[in-house]
Amino acid sequence: MIRAENLFFSYTGSPPYVLRGLNLEIHRGEYVSVVGENGCGKSTLMKLILRFLKPTSGSIEAHAGRIGYVPQRSDFSNSGFPITVAEMLNSYRRLLKVKDRGAAARCLERVGMAAFSRALMGTLSGGQTQKVLIARALIGNPDLLILDEPSTGVDIGSQREIYSFLKAINRKNGITVVSVEHNLEAAVANSTLIYHLTGGRGHLCSPRQYAGEFMRKNRVEG
Structure with missing residues (x-):
């Protein structure tokens, strides 16, 4: 449903690049949480999928009948x-x-x-x-729903309701969900895949794999 190949993006059109050489493929029916540190390009990637921005080079395509978008603010x-x-x-x-x-x-x-x-x-x-x-x-x-940090400014009870709803429409209705997340617990609990962005590139992994990597990193840093 979504495919990016050798994607580069810079807001100035020249280095430094926010995204550099990024490759990504998301299949129909997945629930993908996009995670990474602040400024790593998560929201930029969403804007490229939505065609609010154009790649500096490379390509990105979303094959969807209609895309729903929930902005951060x-x-x-x-x-x-x-x-x-x-x-x-x-x-x-x-x-x-x-x-x-x-x-x-x-x-x-x-x-x-x-x-x-x-x-x-x-x-x-x-x-x-x-x-x-x-x-x-x-x-x-x-058939594709994109969200930018859906739990920002939301109380815990409403967060649970929102994530339960998103998981339900993904599993029961087959709507593909791509969500930028800073709520890592929600990302691991609800996603079918995690896309971890760092250094302008990213990699897909299972929630279990990501949870293991995140826990190991915390133990090392602690």
Whole structure:
């Protein structure tokens, strides 16, 4: 579904490169958590998959009918922004040219936020906002869902609910999930694969392999 070959990227178009010689292949139906230190290029890789950015050289392709995207931050979380949950989702539905007027309500129900359809976005908690953004990303029935640090600013209880939901739509509905993660416990617990980025390159491994590497590193550093 996603393939990158000898991918180089620099925001200036010349060295130093954020990503250099990166190769990656993600198959349909996987749940892949992208991990690595701050500044290693995780969010940049997501923007390349989404075609928000173009490679400096090499290639990256995503073969998906529709891609849903959940950003790390949202302007709608501003308490002064006068838009309701339903208005925000329906605006996005129209942008996607989805004619089904019930799509927004059904997506809210899927994430357990149907009761908040008339609430102003700025009055929601971090966890509630993230659930609404996931609902928005599900409009149009994407077969690929990309998330950028979905647990940032979210309480522990909401984190559990969000990761349980993501795991369910991946396992039961076959939606491919690619998530940038700083929550390593969640990455290991929910993913089918971990993609560890370091030095502008990355490698895929199983959650068990990554947990073993991470624990060994902590023992050595400790």
